[in-house]
């Protein structure tokens with residue numbers, strides 16, 4: 001049953017959850033309400049996690065009665081939650097249009113971290129990624145990106161805790177630049193969750209024009225670049241966008257990227273058995289990174305049905321890491337998280353799809 005009030009169907013109402021504070025003030029004023037109520041409503045939504053206008057008890061009765069006919073607060077709905085023995089919790093979230101995305105809570109990396117999505121599917125088609133196989137279905141709006149944090153923080157009772165955010169879920173954040181940056185502004189606002197950009201890491205395969213734009217942002221998150229290869233040919237095979245923005249150009253952009261004191265770029269490197277994990281690859285990687293202030297995060301592949309690559313044995317991973325370390329690189333190996341709960345990005349959705357032909361028939365993820 002659609003939400004119909006005052007003649008407007010629910011999804012035609014303006015979404016307060018997707019507005020930054022200035023937009024909310026404007027929207028309220030436009031509907032004849034004092035601007036200062038925006039700060040109260042913003043705090044209810046983002047800081048307290050309350051999305052029912054009736055429960056916003058510091059607003060007048062008259063305003064609480066008016067708001068539902070003028071606005072909505074779109075909030076991703078948890079439809080599935082799986083917790084691993086290591087505490088990693090994977091959430092399947094449904095959006096207003098029925099599309100589904102994944103968000104993940106990782107308890108100790110060493111801080112508590114939310115991994116959120118920026119798109120439904122992804123256009124980048126990286127060869128080792130299930131999400132890439134879906135193609136891009138649509139961008140998330142800012143409210144849907146920030147809303148994942150709001151929902152996970154509420155579901156895990158972490159609203160008042162310190163946590164980190166990594167934009168490493170489904171999608172390429174720089175391919176949805178404006179919504180991603182607006183979501184960071186919504187999350188940063190002190191009337192909401194007040195998440196400092198220092199606690200946010202944006203992970204990209206290197207969409208070059210957007211990377212250059214990111215370098216000028218006032219609220220600049222930490223940067224992680226997904227490299228995954230040490231030659232142009234190898235990277236083109238694994239990360240097709242490399243045909244447009246090549247390895248050399250990405251590394252040049254990384255060299256110029258403005259870094260605050262003591263911060264470093266993270267280079268992510270998914271290790272694929274026998275493909276990009278040889279000692280020669282490791283030596284080339286040391287050479288490529290040269291004097292860039294960086295660390296390398298090695299990620300042994302999370303295997304999944306439909307992915308034509310294998311995870312290397314621990315000995316191969318260790319040898320690769322040792323060569324990097326001997327070459328002077330700061331290197332870490334990502335602990336395998338949540339392997340008992342389908343850890344690969346997109347796995348809940350792709351495998352859920354396989355189990356749900358009715359949903360597929362309806363055009364939903």
Ligand code: SF4
Pocket residue numbers: 122123124125126129130131132133169170171172205345
């Ligand atoms: S690895 Fe990231 S950028 Fe590549 S296809 Fe998957 S979601 Fe997209």
